[in-house]
Every structure is written in C-alpha cells, then in structure tokens.
Amino acid sequence: MTTPVRRELTIDGGRLDQRIAALAEVGSIDGGGVCRLALSPEDKAGRDLVVGWMRELGLAVSVDRIGNVVGVRPGRRDGPPVMTGSHIDTVRTGGRYDGNLGVLAGVEVIETLNTAGIETEHPLAVAFFTNEEGARFAPDMMGSLVYVGGMGVDEALGVVGIDGRSVGDCLAEIGYAGEAGCGAPAVKAFVELHVEQGPVLEAEGVVIGAVEGVQGISWTEYTIGGVSNHAGTTPMRMRTDAGYAAAAIACEARRIATEFGGDQVATVGAITLKPNLVNVIANHALLTVDVRNTDEATLQAAEKRMADFVAALVRDEGVTITSRTLARFEPVAFDPDLVDKVEAIAWAQGHSVRRLPSGAGHDAQMLARVCPTAMIFVPSVGGISHNVREYTSPEHLQAGTNVLLHVMLDLAG
Amino acid sequence: MTTPVRRELTIDGGRLDQRIAALAEVGSIDGGGVCRLALSPEDKAGRDLVVGWMRELGLAVSVDRIGNVVGVRPGRRDGPPVMTGSHIDTVRTGGRYDGNLGVLAGVEVIETLNTAGIETEHPLAVAFFTNEEGARFAPDMMGSLVYVGGMGVDEALGVVGIDGRSVGDCLAEIGYAGEAGCGAPAVKAFVELHVEQGPVLEAEGVVIGAVEGVQGISWTEYTIGGVSNHAGTTPMRMRTDAGYAAAAIACEARRIATEFGGDQVATVGAITLKPNLVNVIANHALLTVDVRNTDEATLQAAEKRMADFVAALVRDEGVTITSRTLARFEPVAFDPDLVDKVEAIAWAQGHSVRRLPSGAGHDAQMLARVCPTAMIFVPSVGGISHNVREYTSPEHLQAGTNVLLHVMLDLAG
Numbered sequence: 019m020t021t022p023v024r025r026e027l028t029i030d031g032g033r034l035d036q037r038i039a040a041l042a043e044v045g046s047i048d049g050g051g052v053c054r055l056a057l058s059p060e061d062k063a064g065r066d067l068v069v070g071w072m073r074e075l076g077l078a079v080s081v082d083r084i085g086n087v088v089g090v091r092p093g094r095r096d097g098p099p100v101m102t103g104s105h106i107d108t109v110r111t112g113g114r115y116d117g118n119l120g121v122l123a124g125v126e127v128i129e130t131l132n133t134a135g136i137e138t139e140h141p142l143a144v145a146f147f148t149n150e151e152g153a154r155f156a157p158d159m160m161g162s163l164v165y166v167g168g169m170g171v172d173e174a175l176g177v178v179g180i181d182g183r184s185v186g187d188c189l190a191e192i193g194y195a196g197e198a199g200c201g202a203p204a205v206k207a208f209v210e211l212h213v214e215q216g217p218v219l220e221a222e223g224v225v226i227g228a229v230e231g232v233q234g235i236s237w238t239e240y241t242i243g244g245v246s247n248h249a250g251t252t253p254m255r256m257r258t259d260a261g262y263a264a265a266a267i268a269c270e271a272r273r274i275a276t277e278f279g280g281d282q283v284a285t286v287g288a289i290t291l292k293p294n295l296v297n298v299i300a301n302h303a304l305l306t307v308d309v310r311n312t313d314e315a316t317l318q319a320a321e322k323r324m325a326d327f328v329a330a331l332v333r334d335e336g337v338t339i340t341s342r343t344l345a346r347f348e349p350v351a352f353d354p355d356l357v358d359k360v361e362a363i364a365w366a367q368g369h370s371v372r373r374l375p376s377g378a379g380h381d382a383q384m385l386a387r388v389c390p391t392a393m394i395f396v397p398s399v400g401g402i403s404h405n406v407r408e409y410t411s412p413e414h415l416q417a418g419t420n421v422l423l424h425v426m427l428d429l430a431g
Numbered sequence: 432m433t434t435p436v437r438r439e440l441t442i443d444g445g446r447l448d449q450r451i452a453a454l455a456e457v458g459s460i461d462g463g464g465v466c467r468l469a470l471s472p473e474d475k476a477g478r479d480l481v482v483g484w485m486r487e488l489g490l491a492v493s494v495d496r497i498g499n500v501v502g503v504r505p506g507r508r509d510g511p512p513v514m515t516g517s518h519i520d521t522v523r524t525g526g527r528y529d530g531n532l533g534v535l536a537g538v539e540v541i542e543t544l545n546t547a548g549i550e551t552e553h554p555l556a557v558a559f560f561t562n563e564e565g566a567r568f569a570p571d572m573m574g575s576l577v578y579v580g581g582m583g584v585d586e587a588l589g590v591v592g593i594d595g596r597s598v599g600d601c602l603a604e605i606g607y608a609g610e611a612g613c614g615a616p617a618v619k620a621f622v623e624l625h626v627e628q629g630p631v632l633e634a635e636g637v638v639i640g641a642v643e644g645v646q647g648i649s650w651t652e653y654t655i656g657g658v659s660n661h662a663g664t665t666p667m668r669m670r671t672d673a674g675y676a677a678a679a680i681a682c683e684a685r686r687i688a689t690e691f692g693g694d695q696v697a698t699v700g701a702i703t704l705k706p707n708l709v710n711v712i713a714n715h716a717l718l719t720v721d722v723r724n725t726d727e728a729t730l731q732a733a734e735k736r737m738a739d740f741v742a743a744l745v746r747d748e749g750v751t752i753t754s755r756t757l758a759r760f761e762p763v764a765f766d767p768d769l770v771d772k773v774e775a776i777a778w779a780q781g782h783s784v785r786r787l788p789s790g791a792g793h794d795a796q797m798l799a800r801v802c803p804t805a806m807i808f809v810p811s812v813g814g815i816s817h818n819v820r821e822y823t824s825p826e827h828l829q830a831g832t833n834v835l836l837h838v839m840l841d842l843a844g
Binding site for chain 2: 214215216217218221233235237239247248249250251252253254256259261262264265266268269272275276281282283284285286287288289290291293294295296297298299300306308310344376377378401402403404
C-alpha cells in the first residue's frame with residue numbers, strides 16, 4: 019500500500035506537543051485545562067493561532083459561512099482532498115486534547131510531508147469545525163452537520179446560545195463569518211484522530227483504537243406522578259410510589275444493558291424526587307435514561323423493552339409516567355475498508371490495536387454521510403474527558419499521529 | 432362490664448366539634464390547617480384555652496417541669512387515674528385533628544360524665560404532653576418520654592430547637608415551666624384516641640381501629656461513592672455507578688417489604704445523585720431507607736437482609752457505601768386485654784372495627800412503658816396527615832370519642 023520510504027516517515031512528536039501546549043495557553047484555566055467556548059474571544063484567539071500555523075505551512079485556508087476552517091495542500095492533481103480534522107472549541111472546563119489533538123495532528127502531518135518534500139497524488143486538507151461541543155449553542159457538531167448539509171446554514175446562524183447571542187452575530191464579531199459555501203470542498207475521505215474519552219484502551223493496554231462507528235444515542239426523560247403518603251401508616255398494597263418507580267426504571271436500564279451485552283450501555287445519571295424526605299412516599303420523580311448501541315435494531319429493541327417495562331409499572335404501581343425524548347441519533351458505521359486500513363497500518367507500525375465503537379459524538383460521524391470515513395483513538399488516562407484532568411501521554415499522541423500520517427498518505431497516494 | 436345505664440351514655444358530638452374548631456383558630460393557617468409549634472406563642476395560647484376548659488369542668492390541673500399538663504377528676508377513691516390524652520402541638524403545616532382530637536375528646540368525656548352526674552371508682556385524667564411532633568425540638572414525643580422516665584428532665588430542658596432556643600427557656604417564656612415532678616401522677620391505664628393518619632380504615636370502610644401497637648422504626652441513610660464517567664464511552668463492566676447502587680437499594684427495600692408481607696413497610700423517600708446529569712455516571716448518591724415492622728425480630732431480619740444486600744453491592748459494583756442510623760425504635764405492643772376491650776366496646780356500640788398497627792409514633796407508646804395502654808383510631812380521609820387537608824368526619828370523631836368514653840368508664844369502674 020505504501021512505499022518503504024514512506025513507511026519510515028514519522029512525525030515530530032516534540033513539535034506536536036509544543037503546538038498542543040501553545041493552543042492550550044489560549045483560554046487556559048486552573049489545573050491545566052481549557053475554556054474555549056465556541057465563538058468566544060478565546061475561540062477566536064485559538065482559531066487565529068491555528069490558521070497562522072496553516073498559512074505558515076502553505077495551506078490555502080478558506081472559511082465557510084458557518085465558520086468551519088479548511089486548509090488545503092495541493093496534490094499532483096486537482097479534486098477532492100483527503101481530509102483530517104476535528105474541532106478546537108471546548109466545554110467550560112475542558113481538557114487540552116479533546117478535538118485539539120485531531121486538528122494539530124493534521125497540521126503536524128502537513129509539516130512532516132513538507133519537511134520530507136513529499137507530494138501526494140490527491141490534495142490533503144486539515145479542517146476544524148465550528149461548535150462541536152454544543153456547550154454554548156445547540157446542537158453539538160453544528161459545523162460538521164452544516165458542512166454535510168444536515169442543517170441549513172441560515173438556520174444554524176440563527177441559533178441562540180445560552181448567553182442569548184446568536185451564532186451569526188458571534189461569528190461576525192470574531193471575524194469568522196466566512197464567505198465559502200458550506201460543504202466545499204467535497205471530500206475524498208475523512209480520518210479523524212481523537213482521544214478515546216473512555217477507559218477501554220488504557221485498561222487493556224492497547225495503544226490504537228480503530229473506531230468502527232459511533233453509538234446511536236437514545237435519551238429519554240421520564241416524569242413520574244405518585245401519591246405522597248406517610249411511610250409508616252401506608253401499607254405497601256396502598257402505595258403509588260414515584261420514587262420506587264424511578265428506582266425500578268433505573269434497575270431495568272441496568273438489566274437491559276447486562277442482558278443485551280456487547281456494546282450496549284444504559285445509564286440513569288439523574289434522579290430527582292419530591293418531596294425527597296425520609297418518611298414520605300415520593301409523589302414526583304424525574305429521571306433520565308441514556309441508552310446507546312452501535313446497532314440501530316438493538317437500540318430499538320432496548321427502547322421497546324424499556325417502554326414495555328414502563329407500561330407495566332404504570333399498571334402495577336398506579337403511577338403516571340410521561341416520557342420525553344431528549345435526544346435520538348442513529349448509530350453511524352464507519353467505512354469498513356477504511357477501518358481495516360487504520361487497523362492494518364497501526365499493526366504495521368508495531369502498535370497494539372483494538373476495534374471499538376465511539377461512545378461519544380464526533381465530527382467524523384457527520385462526514386461519514388458524504389465520504390468514506392474512519393477515526394483513530396488513542397488512550398485517555400482514566401477515561402477522563404471534559405475535565406481539566408484529561409490526559410494522553412506524548413508517546414500515544416505520537417503513535418496516533420503517525421497512524422494518521424500513513425493512513426492519509428495511503429489514501430492520497 | 433358496664434351497667435346498662437352507662438352503655439347508653441353518649442358524648443355530645445356538636446360540643447366536641449366546637450372545641451376542635453375553637454382550638455384550630457389558635458395558630459390557624461390557610462386551608463383550614465394549624466401551625467402551633469411546640470412552646471411557641473401559639474402553643475401557649477392553645478394550652479391556655481384547653482387549661483381553661485379543664486378548669487371549667489372542675490379538673491385539678493397540674494403542670495410538670497417539662498410542661499406536660501394533666502387535669503384530674505377525682506374518683507370515689509384515691510389512687511392512680513385512668514388517663515387519656517395526646518398533644519396539641521402541631522407541625523408547621525399541620526391539621527386540626529392530629530393530637531388535638533385525643534385531648535379534646537378527653538375533655539368531652541369529662542363533660543359528658545359531669546353532665547350525667549356519673550362518678551367513677553378510680554380517678555380520671557386528661558393530659559397533653561409537650562412537643563410530641565418534634566418539629567421544633569428533638570426528639571419527638573419528648574414530654575411523654577420524660578413523663579415515663581425515658582429521658583431526664585434536665586436533659587430535655589437543655590435541648591436546643593431549630594431556632595436556637597432551648598426547651599427550658601421557651602417553657603419559662605410561655606409560663607408552662609411547671610413545678611410538678613415528671614411522672615406524677617402514676618397512671619392506672621392509658622387510652623389515646625387519634626386519627627389514623629393512614630388510609631387503611633377509610634379504604635376498608637371501617638370506623639374504629641383497635642391499635643395493637645406501634646411499629647418499630649429503622650431509618651438508615653446510605654452515602655454511596657462511585658466514579659463519574661461518560662455514559663457513552665464507559666462499558667458496563669468498567670462502571671462504578673453510585674446512581675445504580677442507590678436504585679438497587681430502593682428496589683431491594685421494596686422486595687423486602689413484599690416478601691416479608693404482613694405489616695412490613697419499607698420506603699426510600701429520598702435519593703440525591705451527583706452530578707445528576709443525563710450522560711454522566713453518578714459518583715455520589717445519598718438515600719434513606721425507612722423500614723418498619725410491629726415485630727422486633729422481623730424488623731431485625733429486614734435490617735440484616737438490607738445490610739447483606741449492601742455488602743454484595745459494594746463487592747459487585749465496586750462502590751463505597753457508608754451507612755448511618757438516623758432513627759431506631761423498637762416496636763411497642765399495647766396491652767392485649769386493653770386492645771380486646773377497645774375492640775369489644777366498639778363492636779358493642781355497633782361500629783365496624785379492625786385491629787391494626789400504628790405506623791406513626793404516639794405518646795401512648797411512651798405510656799405503654801409504665802401502664803396498660805391502648806389506642807383508638809378513627810379514619811383519616813385519604814390517609815392525609817401533617818397537612819392542612821387532614822380531615823376526619825364528625826360522625827367518626829363522635830364514634831371514636833364514644834368508644835373512648837366507655838373504655839375509660841370500664842377501666843375506672
């Protein structure tokens with residue numbers, strides 16, 4: 019697939035680390051983390067820094083109407099580039115790797131090729147997409163969603179954030195309301211390097227994750243109505259206990275995950291009872307159920323089973339239960355050939371590899387709608403992310419970027 | 432047991448209702464309820480009103496050092512009186528029947544006997560005990576506890592309430608720091624009329640409850656430590672989920688109650704998770720378990736089973752769980768002969784009767800330590816209590832007071 023010469027080519031890990039550290043200075047917060055909310059002054063400063071690096075490396079930088087930035091390195095012939103990239107916005111108490119790694123690894127790949135004087139058949143591109151985190155504006159992955167035509171650009175520009183300001187106004191204010199049409203250039207293939215944000219690679223001592231796809235997500239909020247009564251004087255047979263119903267749903271969620279097995283996960287992260295007193299049966303409960311699977315049919319089976327359970331609970335306990343879908347995304351399967359390629363190149367470089375799904379959303383899942391797409395994961399220490407303690411070792415950053423380099427070279431010819 | 436003449440004797444339901452309404456004016460709140468916290472100015476005004484009625488009826492009123500008030504009607508001979516009574520303090524948003532009924536029914540019994548010119552062999556007494564509710568000062572049932580020697584009077588006087596003031600200071604301020612020794616007079620027998628505060632009598636269409644005892648209470652607070660992680664990226668096998676552990680304990684509490692059956696009740700009324708977010712595994716949970724049974728051995732068996740379950744959860748889920756006993760009272764069994772008497776007299780008066788335990792605490796459970804004791808329950812509409820909507824129909828108030836009258840006559844000879 020690749021020539022011997024190219025196989026020996028490696029990126030400069032120290033240079034990559036320096037860029038990660040420099041970008042992390044922009045919006046830095048205590049503990050080594052970063053607060054660079056989408057389209058904030060900090061985001062502008064971060065964008066300016068990365069665009070500067072892109073231009074220094076000779077990339078042709080364009081900014082589209084939703085503020086996505088694409089830097090293109092010409093190939094021997096014209097046509098759609100092989101693209102990498104991610105995002106540089108963060109959550110309010112974010113780490114320095116989430117998103118940033120994927121963008122700066124792309125910059126490092128370009129610099130490595132420039133230094134080695136290597137020209138590719140197809141163009142290469144490095145992109146960063148607007149508002150991936152969704153911490154200021156909903157939905158998350160907005161820029162990549164608009165890029166692939168999943169959301170109209172005018173609709174996106176009109177979205178008002180948590181601080182009452184619109185995407186369009188904020189883009190104009192920071193100077194990133196570009197003129198390029200969204201979705202340009204077309205993309206030949208997309209590969210995103212990202213920290214895992216989960217514990218699997220570290221726990222298994224594996225260096226490279228070949229990401230097969232992104233889990234589908236089903237978030238449901240249940241509002242349960244019961245009858246408040248005295249915990250001592252009300253016999254069990256006469257209870258309508260919203261607190262018990264909430265607990266029963268949480269236990270059923272765990273049973274579903276355990277019995278379905280595989281990549282099935284289910285989480286009840288939030289339960290609120292009223293009046294929330296030791297000796298009063300709860301008359302109100304609010305809880306959320308987060309169910310995810312890489313397979314849409316299995317995800318639907320999990321949803322069906324929970325709906326049946328809730329219906330039985332209404333019948334048996336006498337509670338009222340209303341449900342509201344907070345989020346629902348189908349699973350995304352990445353391109354099998356491209357996943358194979360990531361795995362093969364990682365093995366060829368001497369790394370341990372494991373296929374796994376992504377439990378979190380990524381820009382790559384949007385790009386997967388329009389071109390062959392895959393992702394490369396590197397280990398997150400403790401599985402920690404969206405936290406100032408997010409950390410991936412320099413060795414693993416370097417390993418992931420070298421896999422990215424050779425996957426891109428292979429795709430670009 | 433009783434002479435034909437006496438059996439036809441009935442109380443004056445209208446007069447009872449008037450006294451209940453008059454006392455409910457003192458500290459009245461919106462919705463027909465009452466706020467008369469122990470030793471507050473409203474409590475003083477309520478006490479003055481009841482003491483006035485006692486004196487009008489010729490009772491010899493004494494106030495002991497903890498503020499318990501006892502009005503005695505002489506018998507043909509001296510000796511310990513047959514006592515009835517309850518409390519007139521309320522919770523912050525209380526009803527007009529809880530406690531008050533038992534005191535005013537006693538006053539009504541006395542007036543009925545006075546009017547009919549009936550003298551008893553043994554003296555009769557009507558008492559109201561200080562701070563039954565515990566809404567301002569802990570513990571609840573303080574006055575009756577001190578009366579029977581379960582707590583030292585000086586210790587009780589030193590208790591500081593939720594507003595930073597001591598029982599002793601407040602008693603002096605309202606003029607109810609009496610001089611009588613606590614526990615005087617000794618009591619021949621004690622019978623307390625009370626609203627059920629539960630739904631059983633109403634649901635079964637029964638008018639009189641012959642209370643066999645008071646459930647033992649076991650309150651435990653569990654603090655659970657887990658590990659916060661991403662709900663999408665953390666496989667089920669790698670979770671340490673404090674939220675699931677809390678839900679599992681709540682479901683086990685329900686299973687214990689269902690499997691033990693009988694009078695066993697178990698309630699998880701309070702669950703608090705942190706960070707309480709839809710997509711984050713909880714790293715902290717606080718929950719309470721309220722377990723009650725009329726049988727101490729069964730209550731201990733329930734506690735043992737929960738402790739075993741918690742230990743298994745620590746082992747299997749990896750969470751840390753610490754427990755704290757918030758309250759623990761052994762069950763109280765009332766005097767079997769006196770319970771029989773309540774039941775027999777209620778039947779003789781043509782009422783439907785049912786034996787049942789009390790799920791709530793009452794002064795009678797303290798008196799049971801020193802003399803034969805029983806309670807009479809009348810239905811609470813909807814089982815509602817500690818609420819301005821607390822209600823018992825005039826017919827049921829009258830029925831209960833007539834049972835009380837004849838039980839006291841029977842005991843006093």
